[in-house]
Amino acid sequence: xxxxxxxxxxxxxxxxxxxxxxxxxxxxxxxxxxxxxxxxxxxxxxxxxxxxxxxxxxxxxxxxxxxxxxxxxxxxxxxxxxxxxxxxxxxxxxxxxxxxxxxxxxxxxxxxxxxxxxxxxxxxxxxxxxxxxxxxxxxxxxxxxxxxxxxxxxxxxxxxxxxxxxxxxxxxxxxxxxxxxxxxxxxxxxxxxxxxxxxxxxxxxxxxxxxxxxxxxxxxxxxxxxxxxxxxxxxxxxxxxxxxxxxxxxxxxxxxxxxxxxxxxxxxxxxxxxxxxxxxxxxxx
Numbered sequence: 001x002x003x004x005x006x007x008x009x010x011x012x013x014x015x016x017x018x019x020x021x022x023x024x025x026x027x028x029x030x031x032x033x034x035x036x037x038x039x040x041x042x043x044x045x046x047x048x049x050x051x052x053x054x055x056x057x058x059x060x061x062x063x064x065x066x067x068x069x070x071x072x073x074x075x076x077x078x079x080x081x082x083x084x085x086x087x088x089x090x091x092x093x094x095x096x097x098x099x100x101x102x103x104x105x106x107x108x109x110x111x112x113x114x115x116x117x118x119x120x121x122x123x124x125x126x127x128x129x130x131x132x133x134x135x136x137x138x139x140x141x142x143x144x145x146x147x148x149x150x151x152x153x154x155x156x157x158x159x160x161x162x163x164x165x166x167x168x169x170x171x172x173x174x175x176x177x178x179x180x181x182x183x184x185x186x187x188x189x190x191x192x193x194x195x196x197x198x199x200x201x202x203x204x205x206x207x208x209x210x211x212x213x214x215x216x217x218x219x220x221x222x223x224x225x226x227x228x229x230x231x232x233x234x235x236x237x238x239x240x241x242x243x244x245x246x247x248x249x250x251x252x253x254x255x256x257x258x259x260x261x262x263x264x265x266x267x268x269x270x271x272x273x274x275x276x277x278x279x280x281x282x283x284x285x
Contacts, residue, residue, distance in 0.1 A: 001041075001044060001045055001052055001053070001081075002026075002052065002053045002082075002084075003041060003054045003055075003056070003083035003084070004053075004054070004055045004056070004083065004085075004086055004154065005073075005084065005086065006018055006055055006057045006058065006086050007057075007058040007059070007085065007086070007087055007125075007128065008086075008087045008088030008089050008125070008129075008136075009088065009089045009090060009095060009118070009122065009125065010059065010095075010106055010107055010121060011095040011098045011099055011118075012089050012090045012095065013090070013136075013138045013141070013143075013146055014057055014059070014088055015030070015057070016143055016146055016147075017057075017086065017088060017136075017146065017150055018055060018057045020146070020147045020150045020151065021055035021150065024150075024151065024155070025053060026054060026055040027044065027051045027053065027054050028054075028055045028056075028057070029054075029056055029057065030057035031057060031058075031059055032056050032057070032058065033065070033068065034058055034065055034066075034068035034069035034071075034072050035068040035071075035072065037056060037058075037069075037072040037073075037076070038072050038075045038079075040056070041054070041081055045081070066124055066125075066128075069128070073085075073131075084133040084134065085128070085132040085133050085134075086132065086133070086150075086153070087125075087128065087134070087136070088135075088136050088138055089122075089129070089135065089136070089137055090137060090138045090139045091139040092115060092118050092122075095114075095118050096114050096115055096118065099114050106118065107121075108120050108121050134153055134243075135179075136149055136150075140278075140282075140283055141278075149276050152164065152274055152276050153276075163233070163236060163237050163242055163244070163273065163274065164243045164244075164275075165243075165244055165246065165268055165273055165274065165275045166243065166244070166245045166246065166275075166277075166278065167246050167248070167261050167264050167265045167268065167275060167276070167277050167278075168180070168245060168247045168248070168261065168277075168279075168280055169203070169247075169248050169249070169250075169253055169257035169258045169260075169261040169279045169280060169281070170248070170249050170253045170257060170281050171249065171250060171251060171252040171254070171257070171280075171281040171284070172185075172187070172249050172250070172253075173252060174252075174253060174280070174281045174284060176247065176249065177245065177280065180245045180246070180247035181244045181245050181246065182244070182245070182246045182247065183249060184225065184246070184248050184260070185249055185250075186249065186250050186256045186257055186260050187249070187250050187251055187256070188217060189212050189217065189218045189250070189256045189260075190211060190212055190214065190215050190218065190256075191251070191255065191256065192208045192211050192256075193251070193252065193254075195211065198211060198255070201255075202254050202279075202282045203256065203257065203258025203262060203279075203282070204258060204262065204279075204282075208255050208258075208259060209259045209262070209263075212255065212256050212259040212260075213263075221260075222260070222263060225260070225264060226264075226267055229246070229264070229268065230271075233273065246264065248260045252281065252284070253279070253280060253281030253282055253284065254281070254282045254284075258279050258282050261277060261279065
């Protein structure tokens with residue numbers, strides 16, 4: 001039986017994630033008190049195959065809930081129940097904006113000051129975040145992008161391997177992604193930023209992609225990058241890795257890095273790998 005614990009920061013998209021899991025034929029229970037998890041899983045395991053996939057939405061509304069969750073997860077490990085923890089998060093300012101748009105009250109905040117509650121929740125969940133098997137940052141994600149990422153994570157796969165490859169664009173001026181396994185610098189490529197009609201576009205636009213790739217250096221880099229991942233990925237699979245993050249960086253994360261990330265994503269998909277794509281900074285200035 002496959003068990004996924006869906007948790008994370010309030011307002012980060014857990015309810016949306018549970019809807020996706022339900023569409024994927026998971027038996028979903030939202031807001032289950034953590035103390036009840038072992039009993040619920042035990043009942044599901046005795047369903048004689050009627051329940052094969054379970055998703056449990058867990059909100060941490062207080063210290064006691066956190067203690068109960070820790071006890072429940074340790075019990076499940078002892079009983080050799082296999083489970084994944086899916087942790088959703090988002091930037092604090094984005095969470096504040098989401099709460100103001102929905103006019104909902106944050107569970108740990110006063111009505112007139114949301115941010116302290118968000119920071120308190122982050123602190124409470126930092127240990128759980130470290131235990132997570134998968135972390136999704138929904139800061140710049142649409143519901144459709146979140147859906148695609150969850151489907152990639154929890155679909156049955158294609159038999160290629162259990163490896164998930166995350167390809168991410170970023171801007172060096174906003175910092176290198178801390179979780180990157182491989183980082184490639186594409187700041188040597190032609191820069192559309194200095195072309196007035198391309199400056200406000202992104203690497204998702206074909207005009208930008210054509211400009212970036214219209215050089216021998218860009219074409220040669222693309223070929224060498226594909227050759228490198230063709231060598232590395234099978235060796236990562238042989239080593240037993242289940243997730244690698246490839247980060248492609250340019251100055252601002254809007255043009256060159258987005259172009260190469262899109263091309264690499266398409267290439268890896270064509271090879272049959274399970275691939276996730278994220279443009280971290282392309283909405284930033």
